[in-house]
Amino acid sequence: MSASVLTVAPLGVKDLSVKTGWTSEVSAAATFIDPAITAKMNEIRTALIANSVDYPQDLVNVRAARDQLRTIDPAKPTDLNLINPTWNVVKPLFQPEEYQAIREDIVGFIQVLAITYYGDGRELESIAAANQFNDTARKFAAKAGVDQNIKVSDFAEFIFGNESYTGVEPVIRQQIQKLSLPEIYALLSNESAKKQFLVSVFKQVLKQPNVESNVVGKVMKFYDSYSNNWLPSFVQTFTNFEARIPNGVAASRAMMFAVIRTESEIITKKTSSNGTRVELGLNVSNKEAPSQFVEWSVKAGTTPTAKLSDKGIVTIDKKAKTGTVTVVAKLLDRTLAERAVTLTNEKPGQGEEKPTYEEILAQINELAKQLSKDLKAAKTREERVQIYLAYYAKLQALLDQLKD
Known part of the structure; x- marks a missing residue:
């Protein structure tokens, strides 16, 4: 489940x-x-x-x-x-x-x-x-x-x-x-x-x-x-x-x-089979914003029982049966959407499910495709530089997962 x-x-x-x-x-x-x-x-x-x-x-x-x-x-x-x-x-x-x-x-x-x-x-x-x-x-x-x-x-x-x-x-x-x-x-x-x-x-x-x-x-x-x-x-x-x-x-x-806020929502991109990990994305006008541009945070004033990474990934501890966090997604330092996410551990004791080697390679391929699209849309040298920097940061994070 x-x-x-x-x-x-x-x-x-x-x-x-x-x-x-x-x-x-x-x-x-x-x-x-x-x-x-x-x-x-x-x-x-x-x-x-x-x-x-x-x-x-x-x-x-x-x-x-x-x-x-x-x-x-x-x-x-x-x-x-x-x-x-x-x-x-x-x-x-x-x-x-x-x-x-x-x-x-x-x-x-x-x-x-x-x-x-x-x-x-x-x-x-x-x-x-x-x-x-x-x-x-x-x-x-x-x-x-x-x-x-x-x-x-x-x-x-x-x-x-x-x-x-x-x-x-x-x-x-x-x-x-x-x-x-x-x-x-x-x-x-x-x-x-x-x-x-x-x-x-x-x-x-x-x-x-x-x-x-x-x-x-x-x-x-x-x-x-x-x-x-x-x-x-x-x-x-x-x-x-x-x-x-x-x-x-x-x-x-x-x-x-x-x-733009009326046209934005947080979506579920991928969910682990044991229910302990979910990857989120931000849709703006029915298009997913590249993850490197999205700023993820826990809603102020809430008490989360699940963890949120700066990549928009929500996880719960291996001993936890369930966990909830209210997630805020920002672009240009502006809140565009928020969503409460509840995870239920279907296999208590096994903890967070790591992405497979094939899944990581698939993400790298998707990242390369997105890079090509973003570079074509960029109008200035400064935009292209920022896109490259964000791309290499995301790529490094994926490569680091291969080492684990």
């Missing part, structure tokens, strides 16, 4: 929110938004709250960012100039007497889109109740054939999608699933990689035939059809807004980590 591996469900939203003091982040219902959209919104907020147990600044940064976005004022020349990349693309479509109004419209359009992205149910409900932003981008949108108010619910639907098209946030998840681990690293640490990623996300969203059923999608589609430079300029303007506010860059990173 194999080891018994039990997965503990993440802390409930109520438990997490009590710990963090952010109950309203997920519990507030945005009644004016489709419940399916609210559910998607809350999934990200739940991941943010889960992250805040170890990284409380994430929630602080996200809330601060959406408050700071409200302070962007097109009456200030420095704030108005934030949209210059976008304005330079669309300017030929308008008459000189329209310039100032259109520029202010663009500020409002991107401002509300960003506030909605960082917002929660309570925040958006408050905006809707106060009829804020209902006249946002009226002239700018009219050029795209939109002759109605664009409401905050329209922005929310564009970001989270509906039954007829996939929104920005779900497409972000889909695109992350296509990335290699080095590419995910770059996305989280490199501004240029982040911009390219966001352009690809918006392209994917806008190529859907039904996206124009949403008025925000219709506006975006119109300007994208007008110029191939629209999306790169739009993303640059969006990042200008993030850079303009004190907590913008940190909030953007927190949101990306929240998305």
Whole structure:
């Protein structure tokens, strides 16, 4: 009989929110938004709250960012100039007497889109109740054939999608699933990689035939059809807004980590026949992260009765009948998943079962294959050096097992 591996469900939203003091982040219902959209919104907020147990600044940064976005004022020349990349693309479509109004419209359009992205149910409900932003981008949108108010619910639907098209946030998840681990690293640490990623996300969203059923999608589609430079300029303007506010860059990173956390889980790779040893792995977006990049640890505040190695291997003593440990898996010093593992010794007294010679050779072969994949995906010399170093450390550990 194999080891018994039990997965503990993440802390409930109520438990997490009590710990963090952010109950309203997920519990507030945005009644004016489709419940399916609210559910998607809350999934990200739940991941943010889960992250805040170890990284409380994430929630602080996200809330601060959406408050700071409200302070962007097109009456200030420095704030108005934030949209210059976008304005330079669309300017030929308008008459000189329209310039100032259109520029202010663009500020409002991107401002509300960003506030909605960082917002929660309570925040958006408050905006809707106060009829804020209902006249946002009226002239700018009219050029795209939109002759109605664009409401905050329209922005929310564009970001989270509906039954007829996939929104920005779900497409972000889909695109992350296509990335290699080095590419995910770059996305989280490199501004240029982040911009390219966001352009690809918006392209994917806008190529859907039904996206124009949403008025925000219709506006975006119109300007994208007008110029191939629209999306790169739009993303640059969006990042200008993030850079303009004190907590913008940190909030953007927190949101990306929240998305990645929703796509991560600890998996069982291999279990010994007597139940005393299990090898774990970390899946990110349905792809296993190379073990050399994963940091394994015992969850703080727990009392383990099984041992956890820094390679993600859980074992119990030869005299033990059973043992449990709550395992935490990190990437880039960030907790992405946790899991409780319980082992049951089916042959008490024989202890930990060592891997066979053939199993070790098989692991070496798999390691070599993974090295080749990682090197192909690496973009810089520094990435390749780190991959080689991690490879040789893992290889040495396997060779050491052959000596035992």
